[in-house]
Amino acid sequence: DAKTTQPPSMDCAEGRAANLPCNHSTISGNEYVYWYRQIHSQGPQYIIHGLKNNETNEMASLIITEDRKSSTLILPHATLRDTAVYYCIVRVVFGAGMRFGAGTRLTVKP
Amino acid sequence: DADVTQTPRNRITKTGKRIMLECSQTKGHDRMYWYRQDPGLGLRLIYYSFDVKDINKGEISDGYSVSRQAQAKFSLSLESAIPNQTALYFCATSDADAAGELFFGEGSRLTVL
Numbered sequence: 695d696a697k698t699t700q701p702p703s704m705d706c707a708e709g710r711a712a713n714l715p716c717n718h719s720t721i722s723g724n725e726y727v728y729w730y731r732q733i734h735s736q737g738p739q740y741i742i743h744g745l746k747n748n749e750t751n752e753m754a755s756l757i758i759t760e761d762r763k764s765s766t767l768i769l770p771h772a773t774l775r776d777t778a779v780y781y782c783i784v785r786v787v788f789g790a791g792m793r794f795g796a797g798t799r800l801t802v803k804p
Numbered sequence: 805d806a807d808v809t810q811t812p813r814n815r816i817t818k819t820g821k822r823i824m825l826e827c828s829q830t831k832g833h834d835r836m837y838w839y840r841q842d843p844g845l846g847l848r849l850i851y852y853s854f855d856v857k858d859i860n861k862g863e864i865s866d867g868y869s870v871s872r873q874a875q876a877k878f879s880l881s882l883e884s885a886i887p888n889q890t891a892l893y894f895c896a897t898s899d900a901d902a903a904g905e906l907f908f909g910e911g912s913r914l915t916v917l
Contacts, residue, residue: 726904728904730906735841735892735911735913736908736910736911737808737894737896737908737909737910737911738847738894738906738908739908740905740906740907743904743905781846785904790849790852790860790862791837791839791849791852791862791906792849792904792906793846793849793863794839794846794847794848795846796844796845796846797846
């Protein structure tokens with residue numbers, strides 16, 4: 695699985711969009727980009743995933759660059775409850791588990 | 805009730821003791837996983853199982869063993885616990901027919917003195 699690089703921490707004002715970047719320059723053609731988040735010490739929660747097209751669901755949007763070497767998770771209107779560690783993971787579908795790096799600690803401030 | 809249930813949620817034990825962490829799921833998923841998380845770090849895969857007859861080592865399996873008693877149950881054992889196994893342990897499941905979304909339990913916090 696390709697390695698990912700994320701900033702260790704970010705802040706965002708409540709109600710503003712939170713844009714979390716992820717670099718995955720060694721991604722292969724059959725690898726997907728997944729995003730999870732972990733609030734406090736709870737089990738990680740799935741957010742979204744994509745291959746090359748941009749994706750959107752009720753939680754977030756995922757923007758993948760055309761060369762697929764980086765992506766951005768967008769939380770359109772961040773709330774205090776979105777404060778969490780966000781993990782960007784690259785993996786083939788149906789692969790053996792997922793590698794969670796240190797992630798980005800997002801703090802949403804009032 | 806949670807779809808993925810871990811027991812115990814908290815456990816304090818002594819060096820050398822045998823410990824078992826249990827995981828059960830009601831999601832009907834074939835795939836189950838055990839992860840470990842140390843403070844300030846991401847999760848690392850210990851073992852995973854794609855069905856009842858399939859057990860595979862993850863990146864940090866030394867010092868651990870697992871048992872897949874049924875589709876819904878996956879247990880993690882520490883045969884002789886040591887202090888550096890103090891960590892937060894997570895069980896997860898996924899559906900073989902989906903795109904790999906993992907569903908996690910609430911975690912088991914283990915302290916080895």
